[in-house]
Structure formats: structure tokens, C-alpha cells
Amino acid sequence: MAQLEITDVSKVFPGGTVAVDRFSLKVADGELVCLLGPSGSGKSTLLRMVGGFERPSSGVIAIDGEDVTRVPPERRPTGMVFQSHALWSHMNVFRNLAFGLKLRRLPKDEIRRRVEAVxxxxxxxxxxxxxxxxxxxxxxxRVALARSLVLEPKILLLDEPFASLDQHLRERLREEVRDIQQRLKITTLFVTHGQDEALALADRIVVMRDGRTEQVGSPDMVYREPATPFVAGFIGTMNLVEGRVAGGRFERGGFGVPVPVADGPVTIAVRPEALGIAPSDGAASHVHRVTDYGTHAIVDIELADGTRVKAMVREARDWRAGQGVALKPEAFAAYRDDAVVHRG
Amino acid sequence: MSLAPASGIVGTSEKRGRPIGLLLVAAPVLLIGWMVIYPIIDAVVTTVWLPDESGKYGLTLRTYRFFFSDQYSLDNLYLTLWTTVVCSILLLAICLPIALYLRFASGRLATYVQGLAIFPLFVPSIVLSYALIRVLGPNGMVDMLLNAVHLPKLRSPYLTPWAPVIGLVWDHIPLVVLILTAGLGGVSNQSVEAARDVGAGRLAVFRFIILPRLTNPILVALSFSVLGIFSAFTIPYVLGPAAPEMMGPFMQRTFRDLYDPVNAITQAVISFFFCIVFGLFYVRSVIRNRQA
Structure with missing residues (x-):
């Protein structure tokens, strides 16, 4: 049971590459926070700094109020699960798990009991x-996870632990990890570039970009109310239509929505499931392609100016290529200068 | 229309490739038979099938009895074994830290260290021997430097058993460093980090994570260097003492100065059997690696 506090942490690698830029985050006791971002966003570097494998160029990392910024990994109360498992192939499963306990000079019976329990x-x-x-x-x-858990760390760090597994196994394991994390109530920092993984697992998601925080929030909030066009485009599927607002209305290629802001450029973000469509013979937009996913279908629509948007529908058979459609966004956000200016 | 089973097709292509494969390996195998196996058999036969006083040929071990009863021959064998053991210990002590540094360090300094460690590979033994005489020999560079700062001369290792040790160690550093560095390449950064994560300090990481994975490369490196050191000629011949001497110069002197080819071949066969013992370590390592 522990709190993690990262304050203004930066990491500049030799050569001047800024991997993490003045990053701050508080992770509450027992909370599972996902660091989500594309490759090169600094999430793994940040996790390695928390684990002690990289030293921050500046800033403070504290666990339960104690500054651990310069504490080496072997003396930190953290446990890390690596992407490649990093099991020691010259040891069997028991010895892999018992290694850390032996280093702590625990009695043999105690080691056996704890290894068997984990x-x-x-x-x-x-x-x-x-x-x-x-x-x-x-x-x-699972052995890699057990090896970390057996030492009862205050903070569990998971660095894309399911990246090398197939989709089916990944889904099963992430549910198991979530169960174990909730049962042990262990504070966890989880790095992933899979949005579905983050949405399914996290209490909170931190979306990172270029070493900075783009948005912090609950999975629902990050999904439904992305703070920036980057988050909107990164989480889930999102139609991003760039254009201009004139006289309180955004219009592009026959796609129009009221946006009561000053005239100027905006980006409209609307999820496929929030884009209502209706057949319309005289409409400027038409169906380009219909893809049936069984549970739902995605209709690719070409606007009058060639811009493509996606809409989610229940039945694929209701739609055919070339059919005219009228668009009616049920929920959308308008962004200007990387910030939300209007939600409709 | 019927289709041939897949296994049949594979079997056919395998059968077709077999003569080509055999032809490809035939030349080197024949060469090894001619240049290595035949001389070995010939040498063994030459030393055990000898004429007696009446000139009649028969099976005898008298040249071996002579070798193992002659104190000078035994001294030479002991010196060779001593040099081999001391060189092996020194090579491990010097090369393991270098290999560890090269594996885990990065940057310009590591590149220079690697260059320096590999450099002896490109220096012929004869050049190295004379360079060491100029540095460590009487009135060599070390003596001149000591003299320049008004310090007394040190006893030169030249023509003592330590001179071949210095030369052979220097000569074998690249081979051992290369093999150990390659072996360390199999130890991933994440397995080291995982060990540190569960509380292992640097020494514990080395002892429990790196060393067990390095046993085979160490055995291979030592087997190779021991084979080279045991049968070394140029360095011990130029730098070493006249008596006792290592087996390489001993064989050459017996053959050329004493005109005694049978005893020279006997020394060669004895050296060969010692090398075979060391070679078995290498073969064992290879088999263990394959099994792993």
C-alpha cells in the first residue's frame, strides 16, 4: 500500500534528446495508472526512472513521501515486469521466484511458503x-509477474508486459492482472501503447506525447472527452475533420455542424458511433465502402470534397456503396490550438 | 490425378541434396585426413614401432619410458604446464573484466578499449617477441625510464619463465576477449535489470546471473588459449630460458640440434595427448551448448 509521486521529472539523454519533459503525476494508494502513448512518447523511460534504471535529469520521484530519485533499483520498493519476461533461463521457476527472497536472507521455509503462495x-x-x-x-x-509480486513491492511497474503475446492470451492475462492487482490492492504503473489495454485496465490513463502529459483522466473521460486532437485521434477511432468556422457554423464538403465560436480554423472530432447517418438521394456525401464486423458495421463515407469519415451502424445490409447519405453528428468536439473550444 | 504426399516430396529433395552436401564436405574431410589424422597416426606408429639392438622392428614404449624417466624432459613438461596454468589464470583475470566492460559500457572509451584489446591479434608473434625484448629486456625501455628518474634497474623477466608468460598472455588476449564478449552477448540487459530489480547488487548480478551463463564461453576460451599456449613456439623460443624450456622449443632443439627425430616425435605425441585433454573441455562445451 503506497503512494507514488512524480514531480517535474525530466530526462535528457546524451545528445540532447528530451525523452521526458517536466512530467508530474500522483498515483494514489492501490490505484492502477496506465501510461499510454505512441512509441517514443517517453512512457517507458518514465517507468524506468520510477524503477531506478534511469536517473532523471531533474525532478523528484517519491514513494510514500520518501525521495527515491537517486536510490538504485536494488534498494527501491518497486517491482518491475519486463516486456521480454526477462526470466533467468539457468534457473527453474522456483529459483527464479526465490532469488530475491534468498538475497534478503529469508529462512528456507519462509521462502518456500511465499513462492508457493504466489x-x-x-x-x-x-x-x-x-x-x-x-x-x-x-x-x-505469469512467472515474471509472480517474481515481482513475491517480494511484496510497494509499487508494481509493468512495461508492456503483454506485447509479445497473441491477442487472445493478452486479453485473458490483462483480466488476470487486473484481478490480482485489485485483490492485492497494489499501486501499479502500467505502460502500454495499446489503447484497448489501457481502457480495459486502468483506473486512470495518462496519455503521453513527446515526453509530456497530453491528458490525465478516467478511461471513460479520456475516451469521451479527449482534451486535445492528439488524444482524440489516439484513443479509439475518431473522425478528425479540419476546416473553418464562419458565422458560428463549421462546413466542409457537405458536413456541417453549429460551432458557436469566433471565425477561424477548427478541427471537428466525432466518433463513428456518434455520427448518425440517414439515406438521402440528393446528398453531397455518399457511401464509399461498408465493412461488416459481425456485431456492427463501419460505413466509410466520402464527403463532397473527397474527405472520408466513418460511421458505425448496426446492420451492414442497410447500406451499399454509392448510396447518398445525410450526416448528423450526435456528439462532437471542436478543437482550436490544441484545446477544446466547443462540445456539441 | 493423385498428389504425392508432402513428406515424399521433402524426402526426394533431401535425397537429391545429399550427394551435393557430401561432395561439399568431402574436400575438407579428405584434407583433414591427409594433413592431420594421417600424421598423428604416423607419429604414434613411429614412436612405438622401433628397431631393437639387432635391428628387428617391434612394438616398444622405450622412447616414452625415456621421456618420463629423464629429469630434463620432465622439467620441460612441468614448465610448459606451469606456463599454461599461469597464463590461463592471468588471461581470465585480465580478459573477464575487459569483456564485462565492453558488454555493458558504451561510448567512445569502450570503442578504444575494444580496439586495444583486439590489437594484439594483428601483431605477429615474432614482432611481439622482439618488441617485448626492447621494452622489458636489459637496457630496454623500462630500464631507460627508470634510469631517467634515477631509480635502480628492475630484474628483467627476459630469459626467465615469466617472459613467455607475459608474451603469451598478451598474444591471447584478443581471442579470449572476443569469445567472452560474444558469450556475454547472450546475457540480455533486461535479465540483468530484472536481477537488480529483485535486490541483487553488482556482485550478486555477476555471481548469480552472469557467471552461470558464462561458464561455457569461459571453457571454450580457455580451451583455445590453452591449446595455443601449450604448443607455442616463437614466443617461448625467443623470450624464454634455455633450460628448462617449453615443449615447443624443446621439440625443435631435439629434432634439429640433437638430430633425434624419434624423441622429438615422442615429445610431440605427448604434447598432443595433453592438448587432447584440454580439447575435450571444448568438445564438452560444444555438446552442452547444442543440448541447451
Whole structure:
């Protein structure tokens, strides 16, 4: 049970590359926060700084109020799960898990008890004698998680732990990780570039871009009310239509919405599920393609000026290529200078 | 229309490729047989199939009995073994830190260190030997430097058993560093970081994570260098003492100065069997690696 506080942390690599730029975040006791962003956004560097593997160029990292900025990883109360599992292939599962406990000079009985308990927790009871190369990818990742959990760290750090697993296994494991995290109530920082992973797991999401925070909020808030066009485009599928507002109305290629702001350029963001469409023979926009996903269908619509937008519909069979459509956004946001100026 | 089973097709292409593969390896195999296997057999036969006093040829071990009863021969063998062991220990002590540094350091200094460590590879043994005489020999560079600062001369290792040790260690540094660095390449950064994450300090990381993964490369590096050191000629010949001497110069002197080819070949066969013992370590490592 611990709090993590990151204050104005920056990391500048030799050569001048700024990986993390004055980043601040408070993670509450037992909270699971996802650092989400594209490659090169600084999320892994930030996690490595929390784990002690990189030293910040400036700023403070504190755990339960204690400054750990310059504490080496072996003395930090953190446990990290690496993307590549990083299991020690010359040790079996039991020895992988017992290694940290042995370094702490715990009695043998205590080590055995704790290793068996954590193996039970991750669903690998009885796997202690197995060699790590005899395990599947998912089992290896569970061992990696168990290796961190067995030391009862104050902060659990997960660096894209499911990146090397297939989609099905990834979904199953993330549910298991969430269950374990909630059962242990362990403060967790989770790095991912998968938006679905972040939306499914996190109490809060931190969207990062170029080493900075783009938006912090609950998954629902980040999804429904993205603070910037970048977040809007990065989380989920979003139609971003650039154009100008004139006289309180945005108009482009037959797609128009009222935007009561001063005249000038704006970007309209509307989710496919919030873009209502209706057949209209004389409309300037027409259906370009219909893709059936079984549970729903996506209709690609070409506006009069060639711009493409997507709309989500229930039935694919109601729509055909070339059919004229009228667009009616049910919810949208207008952005100007990287900030929301209007929500409709 | 019927289709041939896939396994049949694979089998056919395998069968077709087999003679080509055998032809490709035939030349080197024949060469090894001619240049290595035949001389070995010939040498062993030459030393055990000898004429007696009456001139009649028969099976005898007298040249081996002579070698193992002759104190001078034994002294030479002991010196060779001593040099090999001391060189191996020194090579490990010098090369392991260099390899560790090269594996985990980055930047310009690491590039220079790598260049320096590999440099001896490009220096012929004879050049190295004379360079060491100019540096460590009487009135060499070390003596001149000491003299320049009014310090007394040090006892030169030249013509003592330590001179070949210095030369052989210097000569074998690149090989050992290259093999150890390649072996360390198999230790991922994340496995080291994972160890540090669970509380291992640098020493514990080395002892419990790196060293167990380095056992095979160490065995391979030492096997190679031991083979080279045990059968070394140029460096011990130029830098080493006249007596006792290492097996390489001993063989040459027995053959050329004493005109005694049978005893020279006996020394070669004995050296060869010692090298085979060290070579077995290498073979064992290769087999273990393949099994892993």
C-alpha cells in the first residue's frame, strides 16, 4: 500500500534528446495508472526512472513521501515486469521466484511458503520445478509477474508486459492482472501503447506525447472527452475533420455542424458511433465502402470534397456503396490550438 | 490425378541434396585426413614401432619410458604446464573484466578499449617477441625510464619463465576477449535489470546471473588459449630460458640440434595427448551448448 509521486521529472539523454519533459503525476494508494502513448512518447523511460534504471535529469520521484530519485533499483520498493519476461533461463521457476527472497536472507521455509503462495496466486501452482523454457509465453509472463509480486513491492511497474503475446492470451492475462492487482490492492504503473489495454485496465490513463502529459483522466473521460486532437485521434477511432468556422457554423464538403465560436480554423472530432447517418438521394456525401464486423458495421463515407469519415451502424445490409447519405453528428468536439473550444 | 504426399516430396529433395552436401564436405574431410589424422597416426606408429639392438622392428614404449624417466624432459613438461596454468589464470583475470566492460559500457572509451584489446591479434608473434625484448629486456625501455628518474634497474623477466608468460598472455588476449564478449552477448540487459530489480547488487548480478551463463564461453576460451599456449613456439623460443624450456622449443632443439627425430616425435605425441585433454573441455562445451 503506497503512494507514488512524480514531480517535474525530466530526462535528457546524451545528445540532447528530451525523452521526458517536466512530467508530474500522483498515483494514489492501490490505484492502477496506465501510461499510454505512441512509441517514443517517453512512457517507458518514465517507468524506468520510477524503477531506478534511469536517473532523471531533474525532478523528484517519491514513494510514500520518501525521495527515491537517486536510490538504485536494488534498494527501491518497486517491482518491475519486463516486456521480454526477462526470466533467468539457468534457473527453474522456483529459483527464479526465490532469488530475491534468498538475497534478503529469508529462512528456507519462509521462502518456500511465499513462492508457493504466489505461484498459486498467478495460477501456476505445482510449476516450481519446471524450467522456464518449458513454459508457454503466457506462463512465462505469469512467472515474471509472480517474481515481482513475491517480494511484496510497494509499487508494481509493468512495461508492456503483454506485447509479445497473441491477442487472445493478452486479453485473458490483462483480466488476470487486473484481478490480482485489485485483490492485492497494489499501486501499479502500467505502460502500454495499446489503447484497448489501457481502457480495459486502468483506473486512470495518462496519455503521453513527446515526453509530456497530453491528458490525465478516467478511461471513460479520456475516451469521451479527449482534451486535445492528439488524444482524440489516439484513443479509439475518431473522425478528425479540419476546416473553418464562419458565422458560428463549421462546413466542409457537405458536413456541417453549429460551432458557436469566433471565425477561424477548427478541427471537428466525432466518433463513428456518434455520427448518425440517414439515406438521402440528393446528398453531397455518399457511401464509399461498408465493412461488416459481425456485431456492427463501419460505413466509410466520402464527403463532397473527397474527405472520408466513418460511421458505425448496426446492420451492414442497410447500406451499399454509392448510396447518398445525410450526416448528423450526435456528439462532437471542436478543437482550436490544441484545446477544446466547443462540445456539441 | 493423385498428389504425392508432402513428406515424399521433402524426402526426394533431401535425397537429391545429399550427394551435393557430401561432395561439399568431402574436400575438407579428405584434407583433414591427409594433413592431420594421417600424421598423428604416423607419429604414434613411429614412436612405438622401433628397431631393437639387432635391428628387428617391434612394438616398444622405450622412447616414452625415456621421456618420463629423464629429469630434463620432465622439467620441460612441468614448465610448459606451469606456463599454461599461469597464463590461463592471468588471461581470465585480465580478459573477464575487459569483456564485462565492453558488454555493458558504451561510448567512445569502450570503442578504444575494444580496439586495444583486439590489437594484439594483428601483431605477429615474432614482432611481439622482439618488441617485448626492447621494452622489458636489459637496457630496454623500462630500464631507460627508470634510469631517467634515477631509480635502480628492475630484474628483467627476459630469459626467465615469466617472459613467455607475459608474451603469451598478451598474444591471447584478443581471442579470449572476443569469445567472452560474444558469450556475454547472450546475457540480455533486461535479465540483468530484472536481477537488480529483485535486490541483487553488482556482485550478486555477476555471481548469480552472469557467471552461470558464462561458464561455457569461459571453457571454450580457455580451451583455445590453452591449446595455443601449450604448443607455442616463437614466443617461448625467443623470450624464454634455455633450460628448462617449453615443449615447443624443446621439440625443435631435439629434432634439429640433437638430430633425434624419434624423441622429438615422442615429445610431440605427448604434447598432443595433453592438448587432447584440454580439447575435450571444448568438445564438452560444444555438446552442452547444442543440448541447451
Amino acid at each position: 505461484l498459486e496466486l498467478v495460477g501456476l501452482a505445482g510449476y516450481g520445478a519446471r524450467q522456464t523454457n518449458q513454459l508457454s509465453g503466457g506462463q512465462q509472463q
